[in-house]
Amino acid sequence: MPSQSNSGSSNNSGSGFSYKSSGTNSRGNHYCARDYGSGVANPNSYHYSNSNGSYYYSNSNGSTYHNNGKGTATYTPAQGK
Template sequence: MPTNNQGGSYTHTGSGTNSQGNHWCSRDYGSGASNPNSYHYSNSNGSYYYSNPSGSTYYNNGQGGSTYNASSGNGGKK
């Protein structure tokens, strides 16, 4: 079973490419994760989005702008 950066394990639950050429991948981190059903998108326009097992999210617009939202609801633009 693969492991994540924090040493936890996950099960790959799906991946693919939609009709717009955007790639997605989903993982199940189990009941111990704040967000067990995590996923990410890599879009054809260069942007990407992560929904992390900690409950945080990260979006990069592919043009130098990004937004991170911590699991506590605090967020900020970078």
């Protein structure tokens, strides 16, 4: 994995999640991981955005969203919900 800065964990009181980690690597790609606890389909959701304009979300409800930065996006709904 490329080197990255890491802000560590922090509590985001009142929003239903806490930040697990986030940072930006030497190529300018950003990520953020959140912990929503056990009451959601995907408690360890995250997103990343890349310097080429693409980004990806893995959401707490189990859905995903990907944009390739070139005009194409794909949404995948949560399974079984």
